[in-house]
Amino acid sequence: MKKAIVLVSGGLDSATCLAIALDEGFECLALSFDYGQRSNSELEAASRVVRSMQGVNRVVHKVMKIDMSSIGGSALTDQSIPVPTKEKSGIPHTYVPARNTIFLSYALAWAEVERAEAIFIGVNALDYSGYPDCRPEFIEAFQSLIGLATKVGVEGCKIKLRTPLINLTKAEIVLSGISLGVDYGLTVSCYQASEAGLACGMCDSCRLRKKGFADSCQSDPTRYFYELDGMPLD
Amino acid sequence: MKKAIVLVSGGLDSATCLAIALDEGFECLALSFDYGQRSNSELEAASRVVRSMQGVNRVVHKVMKIDMSSIGGSALTDQSIPVPTKEKSGIPHTYVPARNTIFLSYALAWAEVERAEAIFIGVNALDYSGYPDCRPEFIEAFQSLIGLATKVGVEGCKIKLRTPLINLTKAEIVLSGISLGVDYGLTVSCYQASEAGLACGMCDSCRLRKKGFADSCQSDPTRYFYELDGMPLD
Numbered sequence: 239m240k241k242a243i244v245l246v247s248g249g250l251d252s253a254t255c256l257a258i259a260l261d262e263g264f265e266c267l268a269l270s271f272d273y274g275q276r277s278n279s280e281l282e283a284a285s286r287v288v289r290s291m292q293g294v295n296r297v298v299h300k301v302m303k304i305d306m307s308s309i310g311g312s313a314l315t316d317q318s319i320p321v322p323t324k325e326k327s328g329i330p331h332t333y334v335p336a337r338n339t340i341f342l343s344y345a346l347a348w349a350e351v352e353r354a355e356a357i358f359i360g361v362n363a364l365d366y367s368g369y370p371d372c373r374p375e376f377i378e379a380f381q382s383l384i385g386l387a388t389k390v391g392v393e394g395c396k397i398k399l400r401t402p403l404i405n406l407t408k409a410e411i412v413l414s415g416i417s418l419g420v421d422y423g424l425t426v427s428c429y430q431a432s433e434a435g436l437a438c439g440m441c442d443s444c445r446l447r448k449k450g451f452a453d454s455c456q457s458d459p460t461r462y463f464y465e466l467d468g469m470p471l472d
Numbered sequence: 473m474k475k476a477i478v479l480v481s482g483g484l485d486s487a488t489c490l491a492i493a494l495d496e497g498f499e500c501l502a503l504s505f506d507y508g509q510r511s512n513s514e515l516e517a518a519s520r521v522v523r524s525m526q527g528v529n530r531v532v533h534k535v536m537k538i539d540m541s542s543i544g545g546s547a548l549t550d551q552s553i554p555v556p557t558k559e560k561s562g563i564p565h566t567y568v569p570a571r572n573t574i575f576l577s578y579a580l581a582w583a584e585v586e587r588a589e590a591i592f593i594g595v596n597a598l599d600y601s602g603y604p605d606c607r608p609e610f611i612e613a614f615q616s617l618i619g620l621a622t623k624v625g626v627e628g629c630k631i632k633l634r635t636p637l638i639n640l641t642k643a644e645i646v647l648s649g650i651s652l653g654v655d656y657g658l659t660v661s662c663y664q665a666s667e668a669g670l671a672c673g674m675c676d677s678c679r680l681r682k683k684g685f686a687d688s689c690q691s692d693p694t695r696y697f698y699e700l701d702g703m704p705l706d
Contacts, residue, residue: 300542302539302542303539304538304539305536305537305538306581308534308536309578309581309582309585310585311581311584311585329623329626333623334581335580335581335582335584335585335622335623336577336578336580336581336584336621336622337581338621339577339580339581339617339621340574340577340578340581343570343573343574343577344543344570344574346569346570346573347540347543347545347568347569347570347571347573347574348543348569350545350569350570351543351544351545351569370620370621370622370623370625370626371620371621371622373620375620376617376620376621379613379616379617379620379621380617380621382613382616382617383573383610383613383614383616383617386604386605386607386609386610386613387570387572387573387604387605387610387613387614388569388570388604388605389563389567389569389604391604392563392604
């Protein structure tokens, strides 16, 4: 049976990505990272998402504990840098240096050992925070690296980097996931979710997620603990 | 002062690489990985090497603990796979899936946070074990990725991946290091060194190192605990 590594953060995009990989008939090896991020509730969400998608195809889930907070440089890995709650131009402080390069490197190692033929990552370059490592040109460069970096690549096996969401709006992602039975109530997207998984409603990730539900006319199952500009968020 | 990240494993090549970076006037940030490798004596060697090169320029040393043994797939990260002690064709079992991709990804993250302008890695494609991620084509692909993966890249800063040893023989590397004052007695190259840092003398890495000292007519300070084919090794 064909295998895929799927990066699963616990958020809306990666849950959709996992559902797509399963729908395509892959045996999925879900990979999450405990990298010192602000909120542990994402990892709990990742576990819930994986459990909810166990079905005909087996889903293995590996959570790797890796050290990124000793490097810091981001609001997500350095508690002294606040998470921005207003939209600004440019790449926001929530950008984590080289995060997707690091995550994909581990995914590549696991794909090689497991002889997986694909790596799925839920990057999106439309309704996104402007992170450089979510753009198609980054994905293409990493794809070029894959064949050169590995023994299986030298032997002629091709591991395909799959980004099924990259050209979708957040609304299209929501509709795609709902059509595949994704329960978005299990997911946590907020950059500073509470331990209980309640979302702030103000960070970039919350704003994009809200927009996705609003634009797709779907009810938003997210549990928020703040109000933005005095307006109720759900 | 210009800064460089230098990957330091504790072996002969990376010690030489650090000496070259310092000689070029870089403030060096040495990066080592505790990745579940067979021998802790490499990391002790890395610390000794860094300490020995503290001079006019400051050398910071970071040892990152990362999980690679849960992925396995190599004699260096899976104790059930023996280290080969005879030369064979093909990529040996000591190849660690995507190791240099993972190491360089962390180096890239740190380089971005520190605003370093270079990353030094002591890969060598002549007297080497045939690992795909030591070849010039891999290095070129990672260089292409760097500008696309990072915020500093998008902003136009170029982090240069430096591989001063890539086209040198092991003998040339030894001569280069000796001319820069490297004390190779501090280094450990063996894939299965004892806790005390004694080398097996039989693995690929030991054979290449021995060849380097022999071909350069330099005395070999390595402490071996085996004999190969009944011949004394030093």
